Amino acid sequence: MTVASPPPESSAAADVVENALLGGKLRLLQPAQGYRAGMDAALLAAALPAGPKDRVLEAGCGAGAVLMQIAARCPDTRLTGVERDSTAAGLARRNAALNVMDDRVEIITGDVANGFATLDRPPFDWAVSNPPFFDDETTLRAPAPAKRGAWIADDGLEVWTDFLTRGVRDGGGIVVIHRADRLADLLALLGKRCGSFVIRPVQPFADQPAKRVLVRARKGGRAPLRLLPALILHDRSGAKHAPEAEAILRGEAGLAW
Template sequence: MEESASTLRPDILETTLLGGRVSLWQPAKGYRIGMDGALLAAGAAGIVNEGRSKAPTVLELGCGVGGVILSLAARCPQVSATGIERDAATFALTERNLARSGGPHRAIHGDIGTGYRSFDLPRFDLVLSNPPYFDDPDTLRAPHELKRPAWIADDGLQAWLDFAQAAVVDGGDILFVHRADRLGDILGGLPKCGSFIIRPIQPFVDKEAKRVLVRAKRLGKAPLRLLPPLILHDDGERKHTPEVEAILRGEAELGW
């Protein structure tokens, strides 16, 4: 008999993504996959579907309960994904979610701050991450304790950037979603990368970008490209713009 969320913990809920194509268990409180993770998966699908590798290997840093990996796998069944997650309770859910999917995906319990070499991993075609957005807990109102690991990067953003560029093959891609005001730190923190492509993410058409998707290529030499922004909301009755609704339903990806 298949496990139900109630057999895990009373605070675990079942969530569906991409119009029901993905089902996963998440905590009722604490970190849950949201818009940033959905856009990360859609952007990763856009990279994978460029078709440079028939069976690309993917590594997600800080994979949470596996929502990004499973969303990417639903869009691109040819991928083989590995996720790294530090929080023990979250990691336990990740393992179960990935096992339910029946795909070739796996999760590793570990801390990004210990560095790529400590994991004895191969290098990957694509490394992606939605890392914690703050380096210092004093820079924001303290989050709920269950959300703290997802919000506070104890080792700093640079540790995540160092891990990513060490873990990707030459010519492979890195994809991060992060705060727009950290764009300079991301570009400067990837000295072995180039061919940067930046997509701003704006809440409304007349509001400044709060997030950015940043794509980089290890040893890339192409000039930096700044793409048109993705607008999340319009002023009508819909919650999201038609483009974003299509992404959330799994009917569209983010191209590059």
């Protein structure tokens, strides 16, 4: 199956707000209503150790928050985002142009469920994703229609992990952020083709359980799994974020592996 040319951008794309990211280094247009990227996108982008000239693929790029932050952090990378929602894909293209990154950021309107082969692209050096958190919407209060695509994986998490693992070359890397309670699922699904796992839990406070996990893997990797110390987002000092998290959000530091 060949990916069709992107459809015209919806008029709904005009109903947007502009946010500053990475301490004002980056401008991002996002929907005024519905899903808007935040901490998860910032952590995923900061967790990618892409090298010069690396090619990076994002599954489910939305309005491009992760891609734009990776592009700002790694100026010599080339990036491709896949997004099934034409309005979100249109916003991602606008964001690439707004930040003068459209010469190295490509947005494809396509569905992860159709498989990596439909992109007609060679495998990438890295693939990243913040997959929808839930496979079954009966397990939670139904999300607002505008947020449903970001919360519900209609075809299940396995479709996403299959896309990611087929989307990278042998020895290529994958970085995913997801709910901490789905860590076992992620390891089992990615483990079909990947190894050399590195896991970093993300805790709201030092005395609270992790709610997110960042998982890095290598296609064909055989190194032992490494479980790193948690990233703590907040402390009790009254500051909005703990120092390490604040430095990441401002673009002053990456996420240490």
